[in-house]
Amino acid sequence: MREILYRLRGQPIQINVVESPEDLKAFEAFWRRHPALGWDTETTGLDWWHAKSGGFRLRLAQFGTGAESWVVPVEAGPQYGAAVVQALRGVEALVAQNASYDLHVVEECLGIPMEELAPKVWDTKLLAHLVDPRATREGGPGLSLEDLVRHYIDPVAADEVKGSARELAKKYKTTKAVMWKVVELQDPDFLLYAGMDPVFAYRLFKILYPLVPARSKASGLIGWEHRLAHACAQMERTGYLLDVEYAERCCAELTAKQEEAAYTALSYGVSKVGSTDQLVEAFTRLGHGSRLGKKTPKGNTSVDDAVLQSIDHPLAQAVIDAKRAGKFRKTWFQNALAGRDSSDRVHASLNSLAARTARMTITGSVPAQTFPAGSGYVRHMFLAEEGHVSCSIDYKTMELRFLAALCRDPTMLQAFREGLDLHQITADAAGVPRKFGKRANFLTVFGGGWRALMGDGIDEATAKRIIGAFGDTYPGVGKYSKGLSEEARKSGYIYTATGRRLPVDRGREYSAQNYAVQSGSRDVTARAILNLSEAGFTDLMRLPIHDELIFSFPEKEAKDLAREAAKIMEFTFRGVLIPTDVEIGGRSWGSVLELEASKH
DNA sequence: GACTGAAGCACC
DNA sequence: AAACGGTGCTTCAGTC
Known part of the structure; x- marks a missing residue:
């Protein structure tokens, strides 16, 4: 067994590197001593879906507390992998940064189903988002391990960790991406890098958990976001044909x-x-x-x-x-x-808790949130399973309805309750065509004013008239926005309907209303994913696109399943129904759009 | 080669 | 009084 010493803010961290099967006894004694452990893996890349074909490998598995860690060379032989499996199954709680990734890895490489470990996993990335969702470019702490270490633990350690990956690439005369595949398992710099990660995760948990706002905890947000992350990881695993x-x-x-x-x-x-x-x-x-x-x-x-x-x-x-x-x-x-x-x-990277407003993002080889929506040209390449059809279920005007529910404006509430045309109401109030009323309605959700309304047939005078008419027609919106901005100005935060705390920039308090609406709407979709998961739809869900979920349904049962899913998704928030709309297509996702287009 | 900012364009 | 919110990816150009 090799020991590597690292000093973190003056405190010694002991990294124990397992070198022979005999060392595994001490490793086992270590994890049995601790009910909760930080946990991380080092792999050949990020493409866990290539594990079965041998293109992706698990190299190291690391476990640690705040002062000690153990590095197990999984790649060196099956007995090491077995020891890691035993530890993962035996430990009461695991703490990891972006745990979904490691769950994919051990499922693919060590055969432990995600479902088995997920209930006892804590993810520091999720906690960090609940504490402060802002990226570094927005002046926030960021959400990557490096950023979190820099902000919450030690900037020196963050730089050293980041620098070590660069140095390793240099040492092996290759790029960073290739280095993870070729770096030697005994390389002390690699082992130091690897060994510190679970220590950081463990420490971050201890720091972040108390910082999660009491209101978020009381709403059960911590557990909720963990369950959602797991449901999204299951969608990642299924992938899209x-x-x-x-x-x-x-x-x-x-x-x-x-x-x-x-x-x-x-x-x-x-x-x-x-x-x-x-x-x-x-x-x-x-x-x-x-x-x-x-x-x-x-x-x-x-x-x-x-x-x-x-x-x-x-x-x-x-x-x-x-x-x-x-x-x-x-x-x-x-x-x-x-x-x-x-x-x-193809396996999208689904970041269940990402944007400042908690919106999800989809990155990697399937950036589905930005697929061209005008035609099915791109979406045609994604297929429902053999014998299945593609189905899209989306929420109808979710953000406006959510805003109505929040602000309680009587005209808005009445419009949605009675199925009236809100865009026409706005248009009539200003004496303009419906499409301008629609633009004004959506702009309001964004927090925009007359200046932003201008262009495409709307001149300054008309823009001011429409905004004025909007304010007269729905006085509750302005009142609500003002109150929320005031809360943001005083405290720097707003709290959403689910108890989520969102920071609002100084001087941009007008954006508070949009944050409340956008974030609340995201939570409606998130809630749907969880409820669908519990109702047995896990393997049928493909992707969430903000206010829409894409499914692959067996052709014969498609209508019934779609109806059931749509019912599960439907949600009444503070008396306002947020209804759903079902579109069933043919085999390809793109065919759903074509069908929709042919109706109009 | 890695990284960054800016611009542009794809979305809700 | 007014205030356009949130993303991801690629290319270009420049720096280190």
Whole structure:
């Protein structure tokens, strides 16, 4: 057994590295001494779905308290993996940073079902979000282990940990991504890096748990978010079946389109269609400089889609085409193809508790929240199971209904209760077309004013009139927003309906209303996922997209299952019904959209 | 090569 | 008085 010593803020941390089967006795004695342990794994990458095909391996498993940790070289032989399994099963509670990932790893590599460990796992990332959800760029602590260590434990240790990965990559003369695969199991720098992680997780738990707001604890948010994270991990595990042939065909089409457009652009002297500098130079040279008046937020000349659309020149169209084809190919089709497992399934990375408002995010090879919604072009590559059909169930105007429930404005409440057309009510009050009323309604959810309403047929006077009419028609909204902003100004926080504490920036108190609505709506979707999970829908759910859930249902039972799921999702919040809308398509997710489009 | 900021574009 | 909220990914250009 090897011992490595690290000093954390002057305190000695002992890292014990298991080197032979004899050392496992001491390891077992260690974990049996502690009811709760920090826990982490080191792997060859992040693609746990490649474990079965051998493309992904578990290398180390680490367990620790605040002062001592044990590193077990799982890769060195089956007896080590067995010892880790025994420890994972035997320990009463496990603390990990982003535990869902490690649960995937041990399920795939050691055969312990996620369901078995999830109930006793505590995730420091979830706790950190409940304490302060802000990213570092927003002036918050951040949510990564490195950021949390920097903010809550020790900035020196955070830098050393981050630096060690970089140093290791340098030492092995490779990139960071490759280093995890090739670093030697006995490498002392690697062992130090690995050994400290469970210590950090353990310490973070002790620090963060008391910092979770009392109201959040009283609402049961801690357990709730853990159960949700687990349900989302189950969706990750299921993955989404890919129509590889279709995706490859689209890739080829788009490549041809992109190359043709890029060639046209090159003939006008533009070698990089994404280079604003080159485009400004080219359009000035071609006599279209007068169209380049728009500025970016930083004051540079803007050459975005709107500007390009306004320029009547083949170069403008070529740039639009090349950029569009490139984005579709690279971001949607190629990413999905590159991320698929040996069964042609892609596994999204579902971050159940992510944004400042607690909204979920979907990252990785399936950034589904940003798939083009206008047509089924991209979504066609995702298939329901053999013999299944795709189904989408979404909430109808959830955010506006949630706002109505929160602010108690009588006109709004009545409109939703009686099924009246809220957008028309707003439009009539201002004497404008319905679409302007609709824009004003949604803008209000965002906390926008007349300035933001301008454009696309609305001039300044009309914008002011609509906002004025909105205020007169729904006085409860302004009153509610004002009260919430006041709370935010005084305390720096608001509390949502589920007892979640959200920080509100100084000088941006107007955003408090949006936070309350957006966050509350997220919790409605989250609640649906949990209830569906309990009702047996776990394997049928594919993805959550904010106010929508995507399913794969057996074709014969699709109607009944959809009806049942829609009923489970439906929610009445403070007397306001948030109803659901069911769309059943064919085999592909995209077909749901086509069906919807053909109805209108 | 890693990293970052800015811009642009895909969404709810 | 007015105040547009929340994301992820790619490319470009520059720095370290």
